[in-house]
Amino acid sequence: xxxxxxxxxxxxxxxxxxxxxxxxxxxxxxxxxxxxxxxxxxxxxxxxxxxxxxxxxxxxxxxxxxxxxxxxxxxxxxxxxxxxxxxxxxxxxxxxxxxxxxxxxxxxxxxxxxxxxxxxxxxxxxxxxxxxxxxxxxxxxxxxxxxxxxxxxxxxxxxxxxxxxxxxxxxxxxxxxxxxxxxxxxxxxxxxxxxxxxxxxxxxxxxxxxxxxxxxxxxxxxxxxxxxxxxxxxxxxxxxxxxxxxxxxxxxxxxxxxxxxxxxxxxxxxxxxxxxxxxxxxxxxxxxxxxxxxxxxxxxxxxxxxxxxxxxxxxxxxxxxxxxxxxxxxxxxxxxxxxxxxxxxxxxxxxxxxxxxxxxxxxxxxxxxxxxxxxxxxxxxxxxxxxxxxxxxxxxxxxxxxxxxxxx
Amino acid sequence: xxxxxxxxxxxxxxxxxxxxxxxxxxxxxxxxxxxxxxxxxxxxxxxxxxxxxxxxxxxxxxxxxxxxxxxxxxxxxxxxxxxxxxxxxxxxxxxxxxxxxxxxxxxxxxxxxxxxxxxxxxxxxxxxxxxxxxxxxxxxxxxxxxxxxxxxxxxxxxxxxxxxxxxxxxxxxxxxxxxxxxxxxxxxxxxxxxxxxxxxxxxxxxxxxxxxxxxxxxxxxxxxxxxxxxxxxxxxxxxxxxxxxxxxxxxxxxxxxxxxxxxxxxxxxxxxxxxxxxxxxxxxxxxxxxxxxxxxxxxxxxxxxxxxxxxxxxxxxxxxxxxxxxxxxxxxxxxxxxxxxxxxxxxxxxxxxxxxxxxxxxxxxxxxxxxxxxxxxxxxxxxxxxxxxxxxxxxxxxxxxxxxxxxxxxxxxxxxxxxxxxxxxxxxxxxxxxxxxxxxxxxxxxxxxxxxxxxxxxxxxxxxxxxxxxxxxxxxxxxxxxxxxxxxxxxxxxx
Numbered sequence: 060x061x062x063x064x065x066x067x068x069x070x071x072x073x074x075x076x077x078x079x080x081x082x083x084x085x086x087x088x089x090x091x092x093x094x095x096x097x098x099x100x101x102x103x104x105x106x107x108x109x110x111x112x113x114x115x116x117x118x119x120x121x122x123x124x125x126x127x128x129x130x131x132x133x134x135x136x137x138x139x140x141x142x143x144x145x146x147x148x149x150x151x152x153x154x155x156x157x158x159x160x161x162x163x164x165x166x167x168x169x170x171x172x173x174x175x176x177x178x179x180x181x182x183x184x185x186x187x188x189x190x191x192x193x194x195x196x197x198x199x200x201x202x203x204x205x206x207x208x209x210x211x212x213x214x215x216x217x218x219x220x221x222x223x224x225x226x227x228x229x230x231x232x233x234x235x236x237x238x239x240x241x242x243x244x245x246x247x248x249x250x251x252x253x254x255x256x257x258x259x260x261x262x263x264x265x266x267x268x269x270x271x272x273x274x275x276x277x278x279x280x281x282x283x284x285x286x287x288x289x290x291x292x293x294x295x296x297x298x299x300x301x302x303x304x305x306x307x308x309x310x311x312x313x314x315x316x317x318x319x320x321x322x323x324x325x326x327x328x329x330x331x332x333x334x335x336x337x338x339x340x341x342x343x344x345x346x347x348x349x350x351x352x353x354x355x356x357x358x359x360x361x362x363x364x365x366x367x368x369x370x371x372x373x374x375x376x377x378x379x380x381x382x383x384x385x386x387x388x389x390x391x392x393x394x395x396x397x398x399x400x401x402x403x404x405x406x407x408x409x410x411x412x413x414x415x416x417x418x419x420x421x422x423x424x425x426x427x428x429x430x431x432x433x434x435x436x437x438x439x440x441x442x443x444x445x446x447x448x449x450x451x452x453x454x455x456x457x458x459x460x461x462x463x464x465x466x467x
Numbered sequence: 468x469x470x471x472x473x474x475x476x477x478x479x480x481x482x483x484x485x486x487x488x489x490x491x492x493x494x495x496x497x498x499x500x501x502x503x504x505x506x507x508x509x510x511x512x513x514x515x516x517x518x519x520x521x522x523x524x525x526x527x528x529x530x531x532x533x534x535x536x537x538x539x540x541x542x543x544x545x546x547x548x549x550x551x552x553x554x555x556x557x558x559x560x561x562x563x564x565x566x567x568x569x570x571x572x573x574x575x576x577x578x579x580x581x582x583x584x585x586x587x588x589x590x591x592x593x594x595x596x597x598x599x600x601x602x603x604x605x606x607x608x609x610x611x612x613x614x615x616x617x618x619x620x621x622x623x624x625x626x627x628x629x630x631x632x633x634x635x636x637x638x639x640x641x642x643x644x645x646x647x648x649x650x651x652x653x654x655x656x657x658x659x660x661x662x663x664x665x666x667x668x669x670x671x672x673x674x675x676x677x678x679x680x681x682x683x684x685x686x687x688x689x690x691x692x693x694x695x696x697x698x699x700x701x702x703x704x705x706x707x708x709x710x711x712x713x714x715x716x717x718x719x720x721x722x723x724x725x726x727x728x729x730x731x732x733x734x735x736x737x738x739x740x741x742x743x744x745x746x747x748x749x750x751x752x753x754x755x756x757x758x759x760x761x762x763x764x765x766x767x768x769x770x771x772x773x774x775x776x777x778x779x780x781x782x783x784x785x786x787x788x789x790x791x792x793x794x795x796x797x798x799x800x801x802x803x804x805x806x807x808x809x810x811x812x813x814x815x816x817x818x819x820x821x822x823x824x825x826x827x828x829x830x831x832x833x834x835x836x837x838x839x840x841x842x843x844x845x846x847x848x849x850x851x852x853x854x855x856x857x858x859x860x861x862x863x864x865x866x867x868x869x870x871x872x873x874x875x876x877x878x879x880x881x882x883x884x885x886x887x888x889x890x891x892x893x894x895x896x897x898x899x900x901x902x903x904x905x906x907x908x909x910x911x912x913x914x915x916x917x918x919x920x921x922x923x924x925x926x927x928x929x930x931x932x933x934x935x936x937x938x939x940x941x942x943x944x945x946x947x948x949x950x951x952x953x954x955x956x957x958x959x960x961x962x
Contacts, residue, residue, distance in 0.1 A: 080949050121715040122822050144721055180662055187671055188640045199947050203915040204908070207889040209820040210633070211852040213626045213675045214890045214907055215934070216916050217639065220671025241721035264581050270604070270692040272760065310764030317761070363660035365581035390662050415644070415659025434665040440653045444922065445667050451918035454947055463666060
């Protein structure tokens, strides 16, 4: 790893990429570098960070759009939005602490490139669903734009979708436009205690199948509930299942009563109000219950929500000393496993069975991430197509080569 | 509208191609007779007509794969088609191409209430999905006006919207998985019942790709529980500008209504004459704001919206008092297109999106353009998301009127781009807006999009002549001009 290049503008980026092309020297591309430990490790001579390309370039709250340079800190965007009673509805997590960093240092470019999504995923979608327009420099060293700055647009291919979740392997973003939405006036959460994982999955399914517009559904086994800073959660001494409702005050009050009644056969309930509810969901969002001990492996499983309990139980049968919690009503399983050279990949991916779903080795030492496929391997025809797409943007394989899969 | 030059040898080989295809799709699945082919000669954009060389109506994914692999081998162009309701000519056939109709893929394969999704074949209609799940209180959210007829496969191809998409999203936000077939005849499964997938987001890329990248043979959609109740509020304003201000104020107050539509005087009167929806006739602009959710929320927001409207100068405010009345309020809006069809022999529906704040400017320019072209225009507008549907009134039997209407439409779309908007909000580029793509994108932008096409279909056999004004050869697009190399990399200038 030689040096960090911090381009000041689009022209600098074009130059860096063109030079890299001329020299055939691959580049590591990052926003502010807070998620460098995510994905397959890179071995590039050059490293580009976009931290100098920072700043909100346009914000029109009434149009629900915000435009920013890719290195703009998430904290800055969140603050400006909060001042205007708005937010990024996909509830972007801060994975800094989980990935061994300080936290609070993510960028909008990195958030989009990794397609982040928080607990509201099940109602509001992920970063991909809020990415309206982009200007970027391809691995060919050419500037291109796609999308627009309005919330509804189907002109041309949706290249924003391709760039979200591409981990910087297709192009270096130079400006992005996202959709923003009003901040919910109130947030309450209904806590259900003492449900085992199977019961909790069913309870969340019932809540999500109601008309109450649930915007978060998570389940923490007793041990992890104990790590919360929210007293209603850490003093439970039992598993805690949380269902979040957001919206105008009278509506939230009505819905929480109605939901509590509908789930009254499931034992004791408690309601978390504003501050406590916000605090709890940010812990879930940032996966704080699993940050420590830091030497453990973290897996992220995205599965059909109703299958969560069954998949967890299969993993528990093959791996000892396993912690986990559920988000997205069961659709997201966060798993903490003891260190192992093989990352327990076979046990984890095997537990998915033949059904839908995939597993990502989200936190592991570099050598393990180099040896174990970090992202679920794709079927051959899909892998071949992904490779052809990569070539269409970055034919020489200059940008973050191997970050997702060995060949893209 | 110029389409790619027909390939004479393909046309000459028709009898052999028909015979070959009949081997793949037995029975009545291959249509070669010109009279029968006329049924497919145009889609919802009726100004363009072209019967296909042959229509093929497969029934299984294996047949689709075999047809596509055959066409690839023979170099035959393929135009996929759902119900043919595209308003941009997305399913316009080619004289030397096969029309691949997915109408026989009309089964709902699975409804999984626990995972809140349905797995359906692409020929199922948009409304058909809702009908299949409404017994359990669920529905499929995107609701394009053509939802009785349009198919979910077509919705995926066009990334269809509807009046509720400000709150509930477009097609792309309501899909979980696809099965698709590439021009190579390869069957790909993308996504599933989980909420995301590793690798590049092909689900997102396919949605809105207008049939240029692959043929969708199965779709997994999210289904939602129906809101407890809904109420529509009619707000009348003395000017469109004031109505636009009111929309901005509603959103600024943190309210995202289930639907928020605007109609101008001409559209109001046409609709009122047609269905007697109860609209005020003495206003220049009418907003229909729908609020949905639990009763208490709907009441709370109805009050808030009415208060904002009053502050913004609404001269009439009417909240629906019953489900019948709510549906009547909507009936006028939903019948706006046919209503305009009653006052003019023909109309041409546009679909640009603008930043909402540019509305006064765009409306006043549109009036000037109307005078210039000597044509009337009725405006229907998804006000919440800035998606305009100007309906240009013309008479195709009057010499030159269609051409004037088209020129007027093109000017409107250029205007949308000029004020920071886009060519199409939900109808797609198709053939209609193809030659306007250069207004919004430069050559580098379009070349990058075509390189995506090259990754799927390097011979450009799938729906050629749509979306891109000019087709480049993939080999040419793939060439990379490396310049520089004078400085060794470690000596790059520090930034």
